[in-house]
Amino acid sequence: xxxxxxxxLVVEDDAAVRQGVVDSLSFSGYQVLSAADGxxxxxxxxxxxxxxxxxDLVLPHHSGFDILEALRKERPGQPVIILSARGEExxxxxxxxxxxxxxxxxxxxxRELLARVDAVLRRSSERIVGSDRYPFDGGEIDFSxxxxxxxxxxxxxxxxxxxxLMRYLIANSGRAVARDELLRQVxxxxxxxxxxxxxxxxxxxxxxxLGPTGANVLVTVRGKGYRVx
Amino acid sequence: xxxxWIIWSLSALCAILVxxxxxxxxxxTLGLEKERAHAEARAELEERxxxxxxxxxxxxxxxxxxxxxxPAWHFRDVDLRKTTRLTPLNLDVPENIKLHxxxxxxxxxxxxxxxxxxxxxxxDAQLSPVQQGVKLTQQQQxxxxxxxxxxxxxxxxxxxxxxxxHQSQLTDDNLGVISAIARRDPAKDALIxxxxxxxxxxxxxxxxxxxxxxxxxxxxxxxxxYNVAEKSKRQEIVKKSVDNRAMQQKAWSxxxxxxxxxxxxxxxxxxxxxxxxxxxxxxxxxxxxxxxxLLAGPHxxxxxxxxxxxxxxxxxxxxxxxxxxxxxVWLDAEALKETLLRNIRDLLPNAELEPVRKSLRVMLGxxxxxxxxxPMVMAALPWRLIPGEMAVVEPVGWTPMRKTxxxxxxxxxxxxxxxxxxxxGVVKLSERRASFVSSVTHELRTPLTTFSxxxxxxxxxxxxxxxxxxxxxxxxxxxxxxxxxxxxxxxxYSRIERGSARARVENVRVSALIDxxxxxxxxxxxxxxxxxxxxxxxxxxxxxxxVDTTAVEQILFNLVDNASKYASGKDDGKVxxxxxxxxxxxxxFQVCDQGPGVPKSEQRKLFRAFxxxxxxxxxxxxxxxxGLALCRRLARALGGDLRIVDQEKGACFELRxxx
Numbered sequence: 001x002x003x004x005x006x007x008x009l010v011v012e013d014d015a016a017v018r019q020g021v022v023d024s025l026s027f028s029g030y031q032v033l034s035a036a037d038g039x040x041x042x043x044x045x046x047x048x049x050x051x052x053x054x055x056d057l058v059l060p061h062h063s064g065f066d067i068l069e070a071l072r073k074e075r076p077g078q079p080v081i082i083l084s085a086r087g088e089e090x091x092x093x094x095x096x097x098x099x100x101x102x103x104x105x106x107x108x109x110x111r112e113l114l115a116r117v118d119a120v121l122r123r124s125s126e127r128i129v130g131s132d133r134y135p136f137d138g139g140e141i142d143f144s145x146x147x148x149x150x151x152x153x154x155x156x157x158x159x160x161x162x163x164x165l166m167r168y169l170i171a172n173s174g175r176a177v178a179r180d181e182l183l184r185q186v187x188x189x190x191x192x193x194x195x196x197x198x199x200x201x202x203x204x205x206x207x208x209x210l211g212p213t214g215a216n217v218l219v220t221v222r223g224k225g226y227r228v229x
Numbered sequence: 230x231x232x233x234w235i236i237w238s239l240s241a242l243c244a245i246l247v248x249x250x251x252x253x254x255x256x257x258t259l260g261l262e263k264e265r266a267h268a269e270a271r272a273e274l275e276e277r278x279x280x281x282x283x284x285x286x287x288x289x290x291x292x293x294x295x296x297x298x299x300p301a302w303h304f305r306d307v308d309l310r311k312t313t314r315l316t317p318l319n320l321d322v323p324e325n326i327k328l329h330x331x332x333x334x335x336x337x338x339x340x341x342x343x344x345x346x347x348x349x350x351x352x353d354a355q356l357s358p359v360q361q362g363v364k365l366t367q368q369q370q371x372x373x374x375x376x377x378x379x380x381x382x383x384x385x386x387x388x389x390x391x392x393x394x395h396q397s398q399l400t401d402d403n404l405g406v407i408s409a410i411a412r413r414d415p416a417k418d419a420l421i422x423x424x425x426x427x428x429x430x431x432x433x434x435x436x437x438x439x440x441x442x443x444x445x446x447x448x449x450x451x452x453x454x455y456n457v458a459e460k461s462k463r464q465e466i467v468k469k470s471v472d473n474r475a476m477q478q479k480a481w482s483x484x485x486x487x488x489x490x491x492x493x494x495x496x497x498x499x500x501x502x503x504x505x506x507x508x509x510x511x512x513x514x515x516x517x518x519x520x521x522x523l524l525a526g527p528h529x530x531x532x533x534x535x536x537x538x539x540x541x542x543x544x545x546x547x548x549x550x551x552x553x554x555x556x557x558v559w560l561d562a563e564a565l566k567e568t569l570l571r572n573i574r575d576l577l578p579n580a581e582l583e584p585v586r587k588s589l590r591v592m593l594g595x596x597x598x599x600x601x602x603x604p605m606v607m608a609a610l611p612w613r614l615i616p617g618e619m620a621v622v623e624p625v626g627w628t629p630m631r632k633t634x635x636x637x638x639x640x641x642x643x644x645x646x647x648x649x650x651x652x653x654g655v656v657k658l659s660e661r662r663a664s665f666v667s668s669v670t671h672e673l674r675t676p677l678t679t680f681s682x683x684x685x686x687x688x689x690x691x692x693x694x695x696x697x698x699x700x701x702x703x704x705x706x707x708x709x710x711x712x713x714x715x716x717x718x719x720x721x722y723s724r725i726e727r728g729s730a731r732a733r734v735e736n737v738r739v740s741a742l743i744d745x746x747x748x749x750x751x752x753x754x755x756x757x758x759x760x761x762x763x764x765x766x767x768x769x770x771x772x773x774x775x776v777d778t779t780a781v782e783q784i785l786f787n788l789v790d791n792a793s794k795y796a797s798g799k800d801d802g803k804v805x806x807x808x809x810x811x812x813x814x815x816x817x818f819q820v821c822d823q824g825p826g827v828p829k830s831e832q833r834k835l836f837r838a839f840x841x842x843x844x845x846x847x848x849x850x851x852x853x854x855x856g857l858a859l860c861r862r863l864a865r866a867l868g869g870d871l872r873i874v875d876q877e878k879g880a881c882f883e884l885r886x887x888x
Binding site for chain 1: 667670671674675676677678679680681682683685686689691692697704707708
């Protein structure tokens with residue numbers, strides 16, 4: 001199964017800059033969404049399905065920090081690059097501590113922008129990979145071989161989607177991951193108007209392969225989603 | 230140091246230090262003022278005390294002199310029934326005196342008795358009506374009995390038996406003592422021999438005569454020395470008043486010829502007389518010989534005041550052909566004290582006199598007088614002055630010193646207030662400038678990003694579509710003019726701030742000026758999809774004005790730029806009107822739009838430099854809040870003004886120029 005091109009959302013109030021960023025990303029093969037002010041940017045950032053957000057800080061209606069704050073609550077782990085004319089150290093530190101993955105100060109060249117976008121996307125996919133082995137109570141998962149080894153000697157093979165799903169949940173262990181987030185980050189599809197039954201099916205298969213302790217390893221959090229650890 | 234709280238903290242610290250120092254100075258100065266007032270009050274009190282002592286001593290010296298002048302025979306008791314030759318003392322008792330008396334061979338008599346012995350005798354009945362007038366009153370009779378008891382009191386002065394005069398026939402101690410005191414060597418008497426003032430006292434007095442400082446005059450040591458010096462002067466004067474022995478002797482020698490029985494003083498005077506005679510100075514020798522004759526008369530000592538059992542007596546020793554005896558005056562101490570105090574009521578209303586009772590050893594000259602150096606003791610009579618006043622005067626009201634301090638405090642407070650206002654202004658300006666720098670940076674970085682992105686993409690061949698390429702180039706051109714406009718404004722404002730803006734004034738017709746700048750303004754309006762309408766009446770168009778056209782162009786461009794930015798919304802009219810009108814002073818250009826207008830609350834802030842932060846710019850339109858501030862300054866530099874004109878819809882700005 002071929003993965004779709006990553007979707008990038010650009011939130012920038014200056015029309016000329018926005019146009020330049022959108023065109024250069026499109027030329028480099030990304031799918032691009034754009035928003036011209038804080039209000040539209042907030043709406044798209046919270047609803048749209050995208051892999052990376054390019055965010056200007058100084059915006060009408062809502063500032064970039066407001067959008068970052070909302071994203072941290074709604075979509076933790078969402079990769080974000082801040083594009084800002086405010087290059088002071090305090091602004092950069094604030095942006096990074098609020099969950100941004102990178103901070104690009106204007107003016108920037110096309111090459112620099114594309115390099116940073118590529119780096120952040122790569123890191124976010126690696127964040128899912130994590131370690132090759134994951135031991136759990138009752139066995140171990142070997143992601144390099146996409147295989148589960150149980151203590152009783154049984155071995156179960158994992159599908160690519162199951163493996164990615166387990167990786168993502170392990171990368172975000174300790175918190176309940178919503179089904180919409182899993183659809184966006186693992187399945188790379190917009191959760192709008194899509195039944196999440198497919199996720200539940202995959203989770204059920206995974207638990208079965210994890211053996212008798214599977215339900216304890218992959219926990220359902222009512223009303224929230226799924227959690228590992 | 231760009232943190233306002235640090236600036237304010239340091240300022241507060243400085244203010245605390247300054248006001249603390251001011252407080253210390255004030256406290257010290259007020260303390261000095263109080264001290265000075267106290268010192269002055271002390272000096273004033275001392276002056277009053279000295280004056281009071283002078284007055285009292287003068288009055289007392291008068292009494293002493295008068296009593297000293299009485300010849301010895303005035304003290305004889307004369308029987309009214311047997312003689313008509315009466316002395317003044319037979320006829321009356323002077324004021325402040327209870328009785329005069331004489332003690333001879335143990336017998337006490339009084340010239341005021343006039344032969345009276347005791348109540349109930351036939352003495353009263355034998356007096357003529359005239360003689361009845363001079364007889365003793367009941368009070369004087371009582372006084373007499375008291376005096377007798379006083380002078381014949383046994384057992385009080387047992388230790389003084391040895392001091393009795395061998396010739397005295399008195400059988401009681403008091404009389405022996407009195408006799409001894411009356412005959413005492415005058416050289417040992419502090420009342421007669423004045424205390425010599427010390428060198429410091431002399432210097433202090435001389436200094437006072439000169440221009441000594443108030444501090445020296447106010448010092449306690451100076452006052453004490455000065456009082457001692459004054460006391461010695463009083464003693465000298467009292468001595469001169471009462472020491473009238475020569476006069477008495479002269480009075481004596483004027484009567485019957487006396488046999489020279491005493492030549493105690495002769496050798497001391499004869500020696501120089503003989504020496505002078507031998508030297509050939511016959512005239513002076515003759516005069517000295519006459520004086521010797523006078524001095525070789527009867528011996529009468531000066532009256533000396535003593536306290537005896539609470540009563541004040543004046544006593545003297547008399548020795549003549551009638552024999553040796555003690556004569557005295559019994560003073561009415563209470564009445565005399567009242568008289569003396571009445572004389573000084575104006576100076577010391579609460580003053581009192583306290584008796585100075587010397588011990589017998591002191592009175593007999595065997596011990597130094599403890600009151601010798603006490604400047605409060607009278608020179609004439611043994612009384613000490615108790616001033617009854619406190620030298621405490623608190624400065625009240627607005628003294629010159631307090632006024633000066635008040636002015637200093639007001640000045641310091643105003644200075645502090647001015648510093649606070651100035652500092653607040655500076656801090657605010659600093660904050661606005663920091664905000665301005667941030668805004669300018671933001672405004673510069675954004676078009677630079679566009680330049681960077683577009684030029685990269687065009688250079689890398691990432692834009693193949695020609696239409697897109699043209700669009701990019703148009704955007705680049707627009708951004709370039711935006712940058713130019715921003716930089717122009719910042720530089721122009723900076724020039725005006727430095728005062729280095731040079732007006733290039735030229736004569737130009739209004740029509741020519743409008744034609745010159747209208748195209749650029751129209752182009753700017755079109756960028757915002759708006760139209761610029763220029764309305765100039767023929768009369769105004771023909772007017773010639775003297776003006777810096779570059780400045781006018783910059784002002785009008787800013788106004789049109791603002792209209793293009795703020796009045797280009799969907800619901801706004803798409804027309805910007807540029808009008809040229811005639812006013813009383815000259816010409817006015819109006820730039821009006823049909824946009825949302827300027828809220829009243831914003832109108833005051835609008836012309837303030839750097840009033841717009843990057844965040845505000847983001848919420849409204851790009852810009853740094855410098856355009857209108859610059860325009861107003863430029864307009865005023867041209868001798869005109871820029872103001873906002875009220876209108877129903879949209880904003881309207883008017884540039885007024887004087888012709």
